[in-house]
Amino acid sequence: MMYDDNFGDYQCDDNAQDREDTAAFYRHVQRNSVLKTCSICGRKVRLLPHYDKCDSCCRKIENGWQF
Numbered sequence: 001m002m003y004d005d006n007f008g009d010y011q012c013d014d015n016a017q018d019r020e021d022t023a024a025f026y027r028h029v030q031r032n033s034v035l036k037t038c039s040i041c042g043r044k045v046r047l048l049p050h051y052d053k054c055d056s057c058c059r060k061i062e063n064g065w066q067f
Ligand SMILES: [Zn+2]
Pocket: 038, 039, 040, 041, 042, 043, 053, 054, 055, 056, 057
């Protein structure tokens, strides 16, 4: 299971090509991520430069939480 603070769990189909594509994307995201402070929960997380919220906070927003 691949996980990061940008996208949370990485879902992929159960075939070798899709697993490889997903793994390559995950490595790309990891390489380009920088240490940031989430603007909502204040945790230190590794995020892509144009992101400022961690995955768990984004999920809460999607689920209707107000901050
Ligand atoms: Zn957060």
